[in-house]
Amino acid sequence: MGLTIYVNGEYVPEEKAVVSVFDHGLLYGDGIFEGIRAYHNRVFKLKEHIDRLYDSANVLMLDIPLTRAEMAEVVLETMRRNGLREGYIRLIVTRGVGDLGLDPKKCKRVGVICIGASIQLYPEEFYERGLEIVTVPTRRNLNEAVNPRIKSLNYLNNILAKMEASLAGTIEAVMLNAEGYVAEATGDNIFIVNNGTLITPPSHVGILEGITRNAVMDLARDRGLPVAEKLFTRFELYTADECFLTGTAAEVIPVIKIDGRVIGSGRPGEVTKTLIHDFRALTKTDGPEIFQG
Numbered sequence: 001m002g003l004t005i006y007v008n009g010e011y012v013p014e015e016k017a018v019v020s021v022f023d024h025g026l027l028y029g030d031g032i033f034e035g036i037r038a039y040h041n042r043v044f045k046l047k048e049h050i051d052r053l054y055d056s057a058n059v060l061m062l063d064i065p066l067t068r069a070e071m072a073e074v075v076l077e078t079m080r081r082n083g084l085r086e087g088y089i090r091l092i093v094t095r096g097v098g099d100l101g102l103d104p105k106k107c108k109r110v111g112v113i114c115i116g117a118s119i120q121l122y123p124e125e126f127y128e129r130g131l132e133i134v135t136v137p138t139r140r141n142l143n144e145a146v147n148p149r150i151k152s153l154n155y156l157n158n159i160l161a162k163m164e165a166s167l168a169g170t171i172e173a174v175m176l177n178a179e180g181y182v183a184e185a186t187g188d189n190i191f192i193v194n195n196g197t198l199i200t201p202p203s204h205v206g207i208l209e210g211i212t213r214n215a216v217m218d219l220a221r222d223r224g225l226p227v228a229e230k231l232f233t234r235f236e237l238y239t240a241d242e243c244f245l246t247g248t249a250a251e252v253i254p255v256i257k258i259d260g261r262v263i264g265s266g267r268p269g270e271v272t273k274t275l276i277h278d279f280r281a282l283t284k285t286d287g288p289e290i291f292q293g
């Protein structure tokens with residue numbers, strides 16, 4: 001059975017959920033999105049995702065025609081109409097339909113789409129064994145060009161890196177910024193652990209400030225583990241005790257080899273395993289309920 005999708009104020013069957021070829025989201029990547037998870041009848045970190053969406057919109061001067069409360073309700077209602085208590089939610093806001101020119105003033109109505117679907121999870125063995133990843137040639141976008149903190153519809157920077165990871169025979173890439181500091185993976189943030197301290201790049205290095213990242217930092221502090229946002233290079237990656245990635249799709253996933261260098265013992269570390277456990281526990285209680293009662 002097909003999905004019911006929210007498009008510009010209406011809930012329509014997926015065959016009718018279409019956008020114009022003149023939408024600037026398609027023509028120019030002029031738009032933004034969020035990827036959100038629902039677990040156990042709750043939408044995880046919904047407020048944080050909505051806030052990040054409106055921050056991205058503000059930077060791009062996109063005037064979203066819904067309040068934050070209305071947007072949250074669209075997310076919940078989309079899940080209800082599809083009978084979903086778990087899954088993946090994609091919120092998309094586009095500049096809307098204009099002409100073939102760049103000028104966003106030609107776009108009279110901002111487009112809003114919400115898709116609720118089930119999710120294809122990473123195999124459990126990735127969590128048990130850990131990932132092998134590589135650093136790639138493509139550098140993360142400059143803050144001063146297209147700031148990576150905007151979750152925009154233009155993911156070419158990340159897609160190039162993802163293809164380079166694939167050429168190297170791995171499924172994920174670590175991207176450095178233009179100065180050579182470690183930034184993030186293509187759709188995940190990165191952490192290292194040294195002597196029990198978590199270290200992750202600060203947002204000004206040029207990253208998307210991940211909601212999973214922030215949740216994991218809170219979980220670590222709750223455990224009494226020190227957390228530092230610090231610049232670091234490939235040297236610190238290769239010599240870390242532990243390494244893991246965080247993201248909405250991957251959650252918390254251990255990394256055991258980077259560019260052929262074995263990280264720590266070559267097996268998922270104790271701090272990483274604790275945080276995977278704590279994160280899974282948090283998904284049981286965080287966020288508003290989809291179906292009441």
Ligand code: PXG
Nearest residue numbers: 035186187188189208210211212247248249
């Ligand atoms: N960095 C980038 C560039 C991202 O796109 C993250 C970090 C992690 O952020 P969150 O807020 O999710 O912890 C992202 C998020 C996918 C997928 O299917 C990727 C993301 C989100 C949802 C799905 O690969 N990226």
